[in-house]
Amino acid sequence: xxxxxxxIELDIIEAQYTQFLGKRxxxxxxxxxxxxxxxxxxxxxGVIKLSIGQVYEAILHNxxxxxxxxxxxxxxxxxxxxxxxxxxxILAGMGLGIAGAVMQVVLKNPLASPYTLGISSAAGFGAAxxxxxGQGFFGSYLIxxxxxxxxxxxxxxxxxxxxxxxxTPEIMVLSGIAIMxxxxxxxxxLEYFADSDAVKGVVFWMVGSLSKASxxxxxxxxxxxxxxxxxxxxxxxxxxxxxSGDETAKSLGIxxxxxxxxxxxxxxxxxxxxxxxxxxxxxxxxxxPHIARMVVGGDNKFxxxxxxxxxxxxxxxxxxxxxxxxxxxxxxxxxxxxxxGIPLFFYLIMRRRKGYW
Amino acid sequence: xxxxxxxxSCILAALSANAYDFTLSxxxxxxxxxxxxxxxxxxxxxxxxSSNGATDLADANCDGHIDENDVNQIESIISGKAxxxxxxxxxxxxxxxxxxxxxxxxxxxxxxxxxxxxxxxDKIIGVGSNTLARPDxxxxxxxxxxxxxxxxxxxxxxxxxxxxxxxxxDAIFGTLxxxxxxxxxxxxxxxxxxxxxxPSKEVFREENGAFETWRLLSLILxxxxxxxxxxxxxxxxxxxxxxxxxVSEVPDEDKTRVYIACTSKSGITSTANVYEPIEIAGxxxxxxxxxxxxxxxxxxxxxxxxxxxxxxxxxxxxYSKENWIxxxxxxxxxxLQTVSAVKNKQVYNTxxxxxxxxxxxxxxxxxxxxxxxxxxxxxxxxxxxxxNEVLEEFYGVSGLYDWMLENCGDxxxxx
Numbered sequence: 066x067x068x069x070x071x072x073i074e075l076d077i078i079e080a081q082y083t084q085f086l087g088k089r090x091x092x093x094x095x096x097x098x099x100x101x102x103x104x105x106x107x108x109x110x111g112v113i114k115l116s117i118g119q120v121y122e123a124i125l126h127n128x129x130x131x132x133x134x135x136x137x138x139x140x141x142x143x144x145x146x147x148x149x150x151x152x153x154x155i156l157a158g159m160g161l162g163i164a165g166a167v168m169q170v171v172l173k174n175p176l177a178s179p180y181t182l183g184i185s186s187a188a189g190f191g192a193a194x195x196x197x198x199g200q201g202f203f204g205s206y207l208i209x210x211x212x213x214x215x216x217x218x219x220x221x222x223x224x225x226x227x228x229x230x231x232x233t234p235e236i237m238v239l240s241g242i243a244i245m246x247x248x249x250x251x252x253x254x255l256e257y258f259a260d261s262d263a264v265k266g267v268v269f270w271m272v273g274s275l276s277k278a279s280x281x282x283x284x285x286x287x288x289x290x291x292x293x294x295x296x297x298x299x300x301x302x303x304x305x306x307x308x309s310g311d312e313t314a315k316s317l318g319i320x321x322x323x324x325x326x327x328x329x330x331x332x333x334x335x336x337x338x339x340x341x342x343x344x345x346x347x348x349x350x351x352x353x354p355h356i357a358r359m360v361v362g363g364d365n366k367f368x369x370x371x372x373x374x375x376x377x378x379x380x381x382x383x384x385x386x387x388x389x390x391x392x393x394x395x396x397x398x399x400x401x402x403x404x405x406g407i408p409l410f411f412y413l414i415m416r417r418r419k420g421y422w
Numbered sequence: 423x424x425x426x427x428x429x430x431s432c433i434l435a436a437l438s439a440n441a442y443d444f445t446l447s448x449x450x451x452x453x454x455x456x457x458x459x460x461x462x463x464x465x466x467x468x469x470x471x472s473s474n475g476a477t478d479l480a481d482a483n484c485d486g487h488i489d490e491n492d493v494n495q496i497e498s499i500i501s502g503k504a505x506x507x508x509x510x511x512x513x514x515x516x517x518x519x520x521x522x523x524x525x526x527x528x529x530x531x532x533x534x535x536x537x538x539x540x541x542x543x544d545k546i547i548g549v550g551s552n553t554l555a556r557p558d559x560x561x562x563x564x565x566x567x568x569x570x571x572x573x574x575x576x577x578x579x580x581x582x583x584x585x586x587x588x589x590x591x592d593a594i595f596g597t598l599x600x601x602x603x604x605x606x607x608x609x610x611x612x613x614x615x616x617x618x619x620x621p622s623k624e625v626f627r628e629e630n631g632a633f634e635t636w637r638l639l640s641l642i643l644x645x646x647x648x649x650x651x652x653x654x655x656x657x658x659x660x661x662x663x664x665x666x667x668x669v670s671e672v673p674d675e676d677k678t679r680v681y682i683a684c685t686s687k688s689g690i691t692s693t694a695n696v697y698e699p700i701e702i703a704g705x706x707x708x709x710x711x712x713x714x715x716x717x718x719x720x721x722x723x724x725x726x727x728x729x730x731x732x733x734x735x736x737x738x739x740x741y742s743k744e745n746w747i748x749x750x751x752x753x754x755x756x757x758l759q760t761v762s763a764v765k766n767k768q769v770y771n772t773x774x775x776x777x778x779x780x781x782x783x784x785x786x787x788x789x790x791x792x793x794x795x796x797x798x799x800x801x802x803x804x805x806x807x808x809x810n811e812v813l814e815e816f817y818g819v820s821g822l823y824d825w826m827l828e829n830c831g832d833x834x835x836x837x
Binding site (some may be wrong): 138147274276278 | 577579580581608613
């Protein structure tokens with residue numbers, strides 16, 4: 066009797082788990098569909114009045130020029146102006162979301178994000194060096210290359226501090242803030258003695274904007290994400306184990322230090338390749354993983370793609386609003402992500418049970 | 423022989439009058455001087471004959487060869503014919519565009535200004551949204567209120583590419599307020615060339631100053647504008663020379679020591695190591711030679727440093743009746759009471775920078791400062807009348823300086 070009830074209990078648990086699993090897959094699916102719908106709608110919006118038919122004809126004209134006709138203006142607007150910006154918003158948001166999620170889990174710190182750990186400002190300093198002094202690594206990708214090297218440097222400092230015995234979450238975040246201030250100070254010092262024309266470039270770069278989005282940048286970012294995201298998702302089981310403690314993870318045969326270093330390097334690469342084109346966009350990297358975790362729970366197999374999709378949706382959605390709220394003025398992206406994401410974040414914090422983290 | 427000497431001296435005089443301290447950065451300016459003219463044709467022919475060395479700007483049509491086609495191209499540029507013009511703009515970006523253009527959109531007030539100066543206002547079909555949002559006390563918009571009726575094309579940091587495409591201007595004129603990656607993205611996605619069209623140095627005769635900007639833009643805008651740019655250059659030269667002739671008699675050690683307070687960032691202690699109107703008016707900028715924090719020469723100093731410099735005149739840049747610091751605040755500053763300018767109540771407003779530097783009001787400042795620095799030498803100078811005339815020359819509206827006195831700042835008057 067008792068063994069029978071155990072079996073029934075297990076069945077129920079299994080059924081519940083399957084249902085929960087189903088819900089999580091559903092969540093990812095819904096996010097992906099909303100993102101596609103957002104992109105599909107955003108491409109029809111703009112100052113130039115193009116009908117939905119014209120827009121999609123312009124898109125399809127590129128692939129099937131004989132079947133679909135499009136004016137040169139519609140082609141230019143859709144292919145050169147609208148599509149790159151929407152896609153760049155989605156990809157950049159995805160990258161920031163997943164990088165934030167990975168940083169939070171490998172450092173076991175809910176306050177970790179590219180911005181709060183000072184990685185964005187380090188990347189910013191690297192780019193400022195490139196812009197102001199024309200010095201740096203990786204030749205033609207000078208700005209992006211420099212951003213990467215400095216992002217990597219700061220993430221290595223963070224990892225070193227994290228490995229130090231007794232490094233509590235508070236110390237980590239304080240160190241991150243210290244790094245952020247340090248690199249901001251370095252950038253200010255550089256700016257102070259640099260040519261104002263170049264400084265203007267740095268200032269834009271520090272503010273964050275999708276104005277520079279074009280296909281070339283999109284290809285680079287697409288390549289980086291196509292390589293990095295699968296690696297991180299593949300590592301999600303290791304992250305799950307690591308979240309129960311380094312010792313446990315080690316006893317299960319995971320090379321904790323190697324995994325942590327590798328994932329921080331990959332996250333830094335993602336952040337640097339985004340920050341190098343858009344400037345520092347805060348918030349997404351911190352908030353998207355939290356929202357994802359609140360909805361799908363702690364399993365990183367879902368948290369990572371969920372954070373990526375949410376980040377993409379938030380950033381692209383915010384940019385659509387920023388562009389269309391008072392045309393032709395395009396509001397700064399950072400303002401919109403904060404205005405739209407923070408109420409959602411507060412709502413979820415108030416609604417959720419304690420200790421989701 | 424006598425005629426030869428006269429001819430030679432005429433040529434020399436013409437050369438000296440035209441020899442400015444800049445190279446007009448347009449492909450076709452083969453002899454690398456400050457203008458495109460028949461001398462460039464002769465120079466290119468010299469290169470073809472191997473009697474002259476090739477220069478950076480000699481390949482007028484940028485096809486990689488210096489040949490007869492370049493001579494034809496330079497002839498077309500000079501005559502204002504339709505031509506594919508390649509130039510290096512005020513921010514050092516090489517741009518190729520079909521000149522002359524019929525329409526332009528300007529992204530910032532600083533790029534709109536030279537177009538107004540060149541009397542090409544009819545060609546402006548869109549302006550930056552930031553320009554439209556400016557207050558009423560802006561000279562350019564007061565003189566040409568019709569500009570406020572033009573469509574906005576977005577902000578300098580994120581221009582609305584779609585609006586630009588919908589307006590179809592032949593060129594977009596911007597300033598350093600739009601960074602180079604953004605301007606590149608704008609011109610790539612709209613297919614419309616972006617030209618940095620604002621003097622990046624607040625000077626008249628030097629590299630990237632007002633004179634070069636006018637000449638550069640006039641080549642883009644057309645024959646009438648080319649003529650107009652020469653008129654403006656001659657006009658400024660004449661006014662500046664009138665002042666310089668008088669103040670050049672003053673020995674260096676007797677020059678009026680001047681301190682210019684110039685941004686609201688740090689109040690009275692923020693100055694500039696260079697402000698050309700001060701030099702032209704024969705003043706000695708006390709901050710000259712200090713390491714500036716940017717190309718505009720901004721320097722932050724201490725009040726102690728101001729006391730040590732002991733300027734005879736303190737100028738405060740001011741373009742609005744509600745300025746960031748008033749003359750009275752400086753006069754009553756307890757820390758500055760030992761400074762000559764404060765003791766003798768020689769603290770004045772001057773226009774200074776506003777959305778970049780305006781050579782029109784800059785020229786007025788030269789006259790204004792000359793009279794402030796050397797009242798006895800310029801006793802007969804009627805600053806108000808002269809400045810009204812200057813602004814009318816640039817903006818085509820009479821009484822603009824009187825309007826500025828009422829609306830822009832508490833400038834000294836001698837009425």
